Amino acid sequence: MNTSALSAALLSIACFTSAALSQERSLSEERKAAAVTEDPFLWLEEIEGQGALAWARAENEKTLGVLQADPRYRVFYEQALSILQAKDRIPYVSLGRHGLENFWKDEDHVRGIWRRTTLESYRRQDPRWETILDVDALAVAENKNWIFQGASCLPPEERLCLICLSDGGKDAAFLREFDREAKRFVADGFYLPEGKQSVSWVDRDTLLVAGDWGEGSLTEAGYPFVVKELKRGQPLSEAREVFRGEPNDVRAVPLVLRDNEGHVHATGVIRAIGFFEHECVLFRPDGLVKLNLPKKAEIVGLVNHRLLVKLDEEWTPSGDVNFSAGSLISYDLTEWKQDPLRAKASLVFKPGPRQALSGLSFTKNLLILTILDNIQSKAFVYKYNQGAWSATPIPLPEHTSVGVTAASDEADQAMFAVSSYLTPTSLWYFDAETQKLEELKTTPTAFDASKHVVEQFEATSRDGTSIPYSLVLPKNARFDGAIPTLLYGYGGFQASLLPSYLGPVGRLWLEQGNAYVVANLRGGGEFGPQWHQAAQGATKQTTWDDFIAVAEDLIRRKITSPRRLGVIGGSQGGLLVGTAITQRPELFNAAIIQVPLFDMLRYTKLGAGASWIGEYGDPDFPEQRAWIEAYSPYQKLVLGKPYPAPLILTSTKDDRVHPAHGRKAAAKLAALGQPYFYYENIDGGHSAAANLIETARRLALEYTYASRRLCSE
Template structure:
C-alpha cells in the first residue's frame, strides 16, 4: 500500500511540476519540435509571412540573383589534397545534394581539373529513398581509401556513419556502420575504429555528445566494443584524433571539459593514456615528428618558462619538451594551423587583415617563420595543407574582390591557379575599415561597404551584421559560407547595388584580436559585446551614414542572441532586425539540445549567481508590451538539432500575444544551417533581403 501511495504521490508531483512549468512559461508547448500543435502554429506563421514577403515585387529578382551565385559553375572548386588527389564537394542545379569528387593534383594545379565522381549524393539518396545530406568524412591516412562517411536526415547534426571505399567508389555492405547519433570516429588502422557514439544510458554527456571512447574491431557489434576512455557526464564531449607517423598510430583524446576548456590524453596505441600537462585553454592542431602542436588561449608556464597567450607551441611527446613555434603580437590572431609533411602552415590576422607564414624547425630546435607572399588587405584562408605534401593552397578575397586560388610550393613559390569572375559589378563600390568607441572606451573595428555616391549622400538604408562569440571572427569575405547572406558578393548584388550599405561588426566575443578579444565578452562580461555593436550603430548614425529609421541589424545563432539583445535593449536604434536560428530563452537554453555545451560561453542559468547576469540580457524574458520594437523577421529550422527551434517559436508567440507584428519562417529541414540545398538557401536569402528592402527602403520597385 505504501508503494502505491508513493507512486501516486510521485505522479501528482510530476503533474504539478509540469503545470508549474507551463504556468511560468505558457509557450513551453512550442518546444515540442514535431508536435502537431506546434507544427500547426509553424505552418500558420509560414503561410502568413511568406504570402506577404514573396508578394513583394523585388522577391523574384532577389531569389534569382541569390540562386545565380549559389549554383554558379564559376565558383571556385576548393579542395584538399590527399594521396596525390584533390577532393572537392560540389553543389549546382543538377546536383542539389552534391557531388564528392576528385581530380589529380596536376590537372587541378593547371587550372583544368579532370573531375571523377566519387559519390553522387543525389543519386544515392534517390536509390535509398532517404533525405540524405552529406556530413563529415573521416579517412585513414595516408592512402585515403578507407573512409567513414556521415549522412544525416535533412541536415541534422546527428547522423549515420557508413564505411566507404574511395578505390571502389562505393559503400561497403558489410563495412563499419553507426546508427543515428552525434558521433565521432577516427581510424586506428584498416580494421579498427575509435568511436564515440550513443550506446544507451550513460554513454552521453549532459550536452548530448559522446562521453566514452570505444575500440571497434571489424566485424564486432558496437554494443560489444570495449570502452578505452571515459569522461564525466558534465563534460561537453570526448573527441579522438589518431595521427599516423612512421607506421605508428598516436592517439590523442580531447576531454572537452567545457566548450573552450580541454584536457588532453595521449597514448602510442589504444591503452595507457596519460594526461598531457597543457593548460585547459589550449587547442590541439596536429602532430609533426612526434611533437603535438597546440595553440594557447592563456599564458602557460612549463618548467619555469612562460609561453604567451595566442602562441603556437610544440610539445615533445617523448621528452616533455616545449618549443615556441610562433608568437602572435597584440594586434594579431592565429586563426588556422595546418601540419604539412615536414613543416607547419599558420594563417593569422593582423588588424583583421589576413596573412600566412610557413614555419620549419631547424636541427637545433629553433622554429623559423617565412612569410608567404599572398595578396594583402583581404581575407586569406588555408584551402589545403598536408595530405602527404608540403605544398599548400590558399584562397584570397575581399568584399569587392572575388576569390582567387593560389598554389604554394614547399619552397614558398606562389602561383595563382584559378579565380572566380565577379558576381556583381563593383564599380563605384568602396570598402572602408572604421573604428567606434565602446561604452568602456575600447576601440572596436568595423567594415563598411557601399556605393561611394550613396555614402557621400548619407542617411542610407544600412544593414549591420554581428556575431560576437565562440572565437569566431567576422571577416570581409566575398563569398565563403553561403548560409550567411552578408558576404560581399550576395550583399553587393542584392543590397549594395540597390543603394544599401552593409556593415560588418568586429565586436568582442570573436577572435579578431586573439583569445583576449573573445574572453573580454565571456559570461558575466557578455554585455561588452552588445555594447560594441550598439557603439557601431551609434557611430553610423553620428557620422551620417544612416539614421534609426533606416538602420537594420542581422545575426544568426549566437548572432541571433545578439539580435535579441538589440531588440530588447535598444529598439530605438533599429527599423528592422533579422533574427536567425537564435538563442533567446537563456533561462532554458542549457536544457535544449546541445545548449549545455555552451555554458562555458554564457554561464549556467541554474546557478543563481550566474542567472543574475544572464537574466539582465536574456531576450525572451525581457520582451514586454509598450516598447518601440520594429517588425522583426525570425527564421529557424524544424530539423535544427543544435539550437532548438523553440527559441524562435516562443519569442515570436510571446511577441504576438504582446501585440507586436513580425515575420516568421521555419524551414522543415536543413539543420542549423537552416536549409538543405542551394534552392532553399537562395529562397531564405531572398526573404531576408526583401525584408530589409521592405523595412528600410519602402515600397517595392
C-alpha cells in the same frame, strides 16, 4: 596529420564546470516550477509536436504570402540562385594521395557529388572530373534526404573512408564505411547509427568511437562521454570501453596522433570539460595518463617530428619559461612519447598586442600559419631546423583575408583562398620547394562593385574600448543619414569575422545603393583569447554594448539613421540581434534573426544548449542567472515597447540551436500585438538550408524583407 575533424568537433562543444560554485545551486524547485509555469509557449519546444509543426506551417504561410508576393522576391531569388549555382565558381579541393578532391553542388546535383581530378586538369578552365559518390543518386536509391557531411579516410592509403550522412542536415548523422577506389559502400563494413558521434581510425580493423551506447552514456548537452574500441565485424554491443568521462562534461573526442606517413604515435581522448577547457588523456601501456597541459590548450598536430599545442591561456610549465595566451608551442616527438609529463616545450609563435593566430595547416615538412595583424591576414611558412623555428612570409595579395583551403601530406604544397568584400575570391597554389606561387581560380563576379568602397572605422564602447568595424558603402554617399544599412555581427566563441567576398549580398543589397557593415566585437577572436574572454560569462553584456556602440557610431557619422538601419546575425549572432532590438529598439527599423538563441533562461534545456555554459553561464546558479536574465531577449519582450518587426528564421532539423528559441520569440511577439515575420525551414539543420535552392530562398526572403523595411519610402 589531418586535424580538421578534431578541431571541428571541439569547435561545436561547450560547457563550464566549477566545483567552487556547486554550493551555489540553491534555486528552489518551487522557483523553477514557477519559471516554467510563467511561459505559455513551452509547447513549442516539442520539435516534432503536432501542434508546434502546425503552428510553424501556418506562420510560414503568412510570411511567404507577404514576402513572396513582393515583386522583389522573385528577382532576388533568381539572382541568388544564379550566383550559388554558377558553374564557374571555385571548386575548392583537398590535396590528397588520390588527386584533388571536391564536393560539388549545382542545379543538376542538389545534394552534391564527391569527385576528383588531377592538378594538371584542375589548372584548366573546365577540369575533367571523376565521380566518387553521387549523393543525389544515393538519396533516390535509398529514399532518404541525405546531406553529405564529409568523410574520414584511413591514412596513408586513404582508400577506406567513413562517410558522414545526415538526414535533412542535422548534426546527428549516420557513419558508413566506403571504398573510394571501388566507389561503393563496404559490404558488412563499419556502420554506426544516427547520433552526434566522433570517430577516429586506429587501423584498418579498429575504430575509436565516442557514441551513444544507450542510457547514461550521453552528457547533459546530448553528446557522448564514453569512448569504446570497435573492431571490424564486431557488434556495437561488444565494443570495449576504453574511457569514460562525466555526465556534466560536454563530450569526449577520440584522439589518434598520426604523422604524414600514417604512423600512429599516440592514441587517447580529448575530454571536453567545457567549450574552452579540455583534458587530454593518453592510452599508454601502463594505463591512462592525463597530460599536464593547461585546460585552455589544444593539441593541433604533428609536423617534422614535432608535436604542436595551441594555448588560449598564459602558461608557465613547472616554473619554466612563460608562454602567453594565444601562443603556439611544440615538443620533440621522441622526448614527448618517452615521457609526456616531463618533455620541454619550445615557442613557435607568440602574438603581438594586436595579433592573433588565425589558422594553421601542415604539409609534408612544413607548418603554415595564417596570422591576423590588426585584422589584416598574412601567411607564413614555419620550418623547424637545428633546434629552432624560422618563419618566411608567403607573398600573397595584401589587405585581404587569407585562409589555407588545402595542404598536402606528400609534398610541401598548399592552396590559399584570398578574399575581400568587393573583390572576387581567388585561389592560389603554393609550392614551397620551388617557391612557386600561382593564381589558379577566381570566383565569378557576382555584382558591380565599382560604385562601392570599403572604409575602416572604430566605435567607442560603453567602457571606452575601441571597436573596429568595416563599412561597405557607395562611393558617392552623402552623409545625411539616408543610406539603408545592414549591420552584421557575431561576437562569441572566439570566432573572428574577416573580409570575404559579399557575392549574393552584393547583388541583392549593395547594388541597390545600400551599405553593409561588419563589426568586430569582443567575444570574437580577432585579437586573440583576451578579446574573447573580455565578453564571456558575467561580462557577456560587453558584446551587446559593442554592437550598440557601432550602431550609434553609424548614426552619429550620419552614414545612416534609425529609420534606415537594420541588424542581422545568426546563432550567437541571432542572440546578438535579439539583445540589440530589446535593449535599444529605437536604433533599428529591421532585424534579421537567423537560427537564434533567444530564451537564455532555458537555453541549457534546449538542443545542445548545455554545451555553451562556458560562453554564457548557467541559469541554474542564482548569481549567473541574474546576469543572463539581465539581457535574455525572450524575457525582455514586453508590452508597450515597439520592436522593429523582425524576420525570424530557423529550422525544424536544427539539432544544435533548438528551433523553439525562434518559435517562442515569434509567438510572444504575436501575443504582445507586435508585428513580425517568421519562417521555419523543415529541413536544413543549423544552416537553415539543406541545399542551394533553400539557401537562395532564405536570401531572397531576407533581402526582400530588408528592402521593404529600410528602402521603401
